[in-house]
Amino acid sequence: MASRTFESINQKIKSGQVAVLTAEEVVDLVKDQGIDAAYDQVDVVTTATFGPMCSSGAFLNFGHSNPPIRMEEISLNHVPVSGGLAAVDTYVGATQESTDRGLDYGGAHLIVDLVKGKSVKLRAKGKGTDCYPLKEVERNISLEDLNEAYMYNPRNCYQNYAAAANTSDRVLHTYMGTLPAHTNLVTYSTSGCLSPLLNDPYYRTIGIGTRIFIGGAQGYVAWRGTQFNSGGPRDENGIPHGIGATLALVGDLKQMDPDYLAPASYKGYGTSLFVGVGIPIPIIDKDMLKQVALDNDQLFTNVLDYSVSEGKRPVLARVSYQDLQSGSIELEGRRVKTAPLSSLKKARHIADKLKEAIQTGQFYLSQPLELFDHQSGVKGLKKEDLCGQNS
Amino acid sequence: MRTKLIMKFSKDLSNRPITYDLIQSFNLCVNILKAEINHAFEGLLVLDIEGKSSDIAGGLKYLEAAGVEADLITNSIEIDPDRCVSCGLCTGLCSVRALVLSKEERALDYQANRCVGCNQCVGVCPTGAIENAIW
Numbered sequence: 012m013a014s015r016t017f018e019s020i021n022q023k024i025k026s027g028q029v030a031v032l033t034a035e036e037v038v039d040l041v042k043d044q045g046i047d048a049a050y051d052q053v054d055v056v057t058t059a060t061f062g063p064m065c066s067s068g069a070f071l072n073f074g075h076s077n078p079p080i081r082m083e084e085i086s087l088n089h090v091p092v093s094g095g096l097a098a099v100d101t102y103v104g105a106t107q108e109s110t111d112r113g114l115d116y117g118g119a120h121l122i123v124d125l126v127k128g129k130s131v132k133l134r135a136k137g138k139g140t141d142c143y144p145l146k147e148v149e150r151n152i153s154l155e156d157l158n159e160a161y162m163y164n165p166r167n168c169y170q171n172y173a174a175a176a177n178t179s180d181r182v183l184h185t186y187m188g189t190l191p192a193h194t195n196l197v198t199y200s201t202s203g204c205l206s207p208l209l210n211d212p213y214y215r216t217i218g219i220g221t222r223i224f225i226g227g228a229q230g231y232v233a234w235r236g237t238q239f240n241s242g243g244p245r246d247e248n249g250i251p252h253g254i255g256a257t258l259a260l261v262g263d264l265k266q267m268d269p270d271y272l273a274p275a276s277y278k279g280y281g282t283s284l285f286v287g288v289g290i291p292i293p294i295i296d297k298d299m300l301k302q303v304a305l306d307n308d309q310l311f312t313n314v315l316d317y318s319v320s321e322g323k324r325p326v327l328a329r330v331s332y333q334d335l336q337s338g339s340i341e342l343e344g345r346r347v348k349t350a351p352l353s354s355l356k357k358a359r360h361i362a363d364k365l366k367e368a369i370q371t372g373q374f375y376l377s378q379p380l381e382l383f384d385h386q387s388g389v390k391g392l393k394k395e396d397l398c399g400q401n402s
Numbered sequence: 403m404r405t406k407l408i409m410k411f412s413k414d415l416s417n418r419p420i421t422y423d424l425i426q427s428f429n430l431c432v433n434i435l436k437a438e439i440n441h442a443f444e445g446l447l448v449l450d451i452e453g454k455s456s457d458i459a460g461g462l463k464y465l466e467a468a469g470v471e472a473d474l475i476t477n478s479i480e481i482d483p484d485r486c487v488s489c490g491l492c493t494g495l496c497s498v499r500a501l502v503l504s505k506e507e508r509a510l511d512y513q514a515n516r517c518v519g520c521n522q523c524v525g526v527c528p529t530g531a532i533e534n535a536i537w
Binding site for chain 1: 485487488489490491492493494495502503507508509525526528529530
């Protein structure tokens with residue numbers, strides 16, 4: 012049978028003939044019927060995740076006041092936002108904490124409040140110039156008052172995130188949640204076999220320009236994500252042992268739905284943003300089908316010791332997502348409880364929603380304009396030598 | 403019946419063996435979930451109690467007469483369904499398995515009768531969905 016193309020699949024979407032399954036459903040279909048028979052029954056597989064993604068944020072444009080101001084120091088609901096973007100543009104970082112409520116209200120909360128249509132307090136100062144004479148402005152604004160508001164997340168959708176444990180004798184408060192001492196809990200954060208890049212480990216269909224579901228809107232993969240680490244070792248199924256690739260995502264805040272976003276505050280760590288992401292994978296050939304048919308017992312990640320804060324964290328175990336999702340794993344010769352950070356319930360809902368949107372012709376696939384490499388590594392911060400000069 | 407009882411004591415009462423009386427006079431089976439006393443000698447006690455409904459009612463009357471602020475509570479925590487995203491992080495710190503993710507739906511399932519009111523979950527919930535319902 013000839014390989015399928017994005018175009019041929021979009022034709023099927025248009026004619027209402029497209030066969031779509033979620034990445035969980037396709038596992039069962041292939042187990043039942045095998046690759047050859049299943050190939051004829053599925054054109055697109057929907058993947059999804061709903062997890063805390065710290066490297067997220069939004070660009071906003073306020074419009075000019077009269078007389079105008081060049082906003083240099085800006086806050087929204089007491090959350091400091093970027094003042095380094097011309098006169099009335101800003102970027103809100105999800106992890107930026109407010110100056111009045113600390114980690115209980117941060118950039119993530121602000122972004123979700125905007126999506127909910129709530130009014131937020133803008134305060135801005137500038138030095139005053141001939142072209143921007145105003146020195147201070149204060150307004151209550153909501154999403155509809157902004158010219159543009161779009162989420163741009165520099166690093167989302169880690170391909171394969173490591174699970175976390177704590178072997179030390181004190182409780183640790185981390186972005187992987189509160190980790191009790193003496194390895195009494197393992198936390199993990201992916202949706203396993205539903206997770207987007209675990210289903211397309213060699214980035215054959217997901218690249219720059221891939222249309223996605225993000226926060227309830229249709230958005231795009233904008234670029235490779237920061238700390239893109241595609242060159243590390245992989246297992247026999249092509250799944251990176253380490254964290255692998257990441258994606259930079261973009262989507263219109265004005266089209267988003269607060270059901271698919273949630274602000275988060277992690278005790279002793281800070282704020283983050285749960286982002287709901289769904290990515291369709293066209294089953295362009297049988298190899299692609301084999302990849303998406305991998306089940307949770309074939310997908311593995313490392314458990315790292317978060318009590319080591321300098322240098323590389325030691326790998327305590329290599330475990331399957333099936334074991335992690337079961338509620339406990341075998342670690343250091345005993346059963347240790349597991350708990351997720353990302354919501355499988357929400358991820359499933361997004362995969363179903365995206366499936367329905369494709370089946371009903373509301374969502375078409377887009378072919379990537381550029382594909383990602385398999386050789387990238389990640390550098391640490393450049394070291395400084397003893398003389399104080401960069402080495 | 404089995405329920406939870408919260409009692410607040412003034413300074414005058416903190417030396418009186420109230421729990422002993424509940425066991426001795428009302429035949430209640432008592433499990434202490436939480437006991438606190440502050441610098442002003444005001445106390446707080448959360449008990450899991452089991453006994454006949456008539457005995458529990460009798461115990462409550464006794465507490466009222468003794469001047470103890472007492473209340474029966476069904477939930478130690480309240481979960482706001484609009485805020486909860488069923489991430490499941492709280493399940494990791496719930497050692498009595500009152501908070502679990504359901505097998506099929508992977509939705510957060512709270513079983514109030516198992517909860518001992520330790521409140522570990524309140525602090526770790528990233529979306530602020532869990533509140534202490536006792537005080």
